[in-house]
Amino acid sequence: MIDRQSPVPVYFQIEQYIEHLIEAEDLKEGDRIPSEKEFTEQFQVSRMTIRQAVMDLVSQGILIRLKGKGTFVSERKKIEKPLTGLNGFTQEMESRGLKPDSRLLDFKLSVPSKKIAAKLALDVGQNIFEIKRTRLADGLPMAIETSFIPSGLVPELTAEKANQSLYDYIEKECGLVIDHAEQTLEASIVTAREAKLLEVPKVSPVLLIERVSYLKSGEPFEFTKSLYRADRYKFIIRLPNA
Known part of the structure; x- marks a missing residue:
């Protein structure tokens, strides 16, 4: 007491x-x-x-x-996400028996910032598609995901297609082969707008992942910033004995 x-x-x-x-x-x-x-x-x-x-x-x-x-x-059970293997959100949720969904927040053709151009190895004058979505599992907001993709790789990308599985679209419709990715993980705090989108209290903790994904040719095809709800995710990494 x-x-x-x-x-x-x-x-x-x-x-x-x-x-x-x-x-x-x-x-x-x-x-x-x-x-x-x-x-x-x-x-x-x-x-x-x-x-x-x-x-x-x-x-x-x-x-x-x-x-x-x-x-x-609240429900304390968290989704365990291994930090090995390269899967999109849709594939991750389906593998756990959850129903994935998206709310498209923004879809536009734009000029990349210097940071994004460097991440995607773009030359001056090359544009990108910017796609911002809230990702849901069984109707619950799980993450806010912003993807930047060179428009030259996916010239026929539409808002409708962008709100589905991007990885499926890139491999099945564009005929490109996804090979690997490099990513960083750090703690962050939501803004007021992000809190509303994720349906969490203001200044709630989130997990920020930045990832650059590459094709088999070695060409970067996507830079993604994702904010995952800290109360719904647990990241796991296997550490072999050196």
Whole structure:
């Protein structure tokens, strides 16, 4: 319970108490937690203190708030994504028995920035298709993905085709052979707009992946920036003994 003599802030002690209830399965996935009023009476603290504890757990993805219904223990099961092998989002979700989908946010022909031109080894004057999508699995937003592809490689690409599996389109319709990719992974924080698209609280943590994908010829064909929900993804890498 609450130790008012402890140097640990009261709101954080309440966070730990709620987490303990979840770990002990006194509160299970989908369970509604007590209301602010109930917690206030239980701990004899202000509603502001309770709200701070609850919102911290919401921002970590441990709890989820549903407007007009209350606050619930969120589903903690994460998708395990190996950092080996090259698959598109569609293939990844289908391999796990999930239904992939996309919401096309932007599709345009544009002039690449210096960074993107360098990533794709483009000369001055070469344009790119810029495709921004929210990627979903079983209807739940999982990631925001922005892809940059040289327009010369896929001149007949349309918004409709771009909102499907790009890898399938490139290999099956364009006859190109995808070979490998190089990518980086780092932690980041969502902007207000990104939080809305991913349906997560503001300043929620995300996993940022930047990837350059190459054809069998060695030519880079795609530069992608993806923001994955940290509460839904776990990345795994196998480390052989050197």
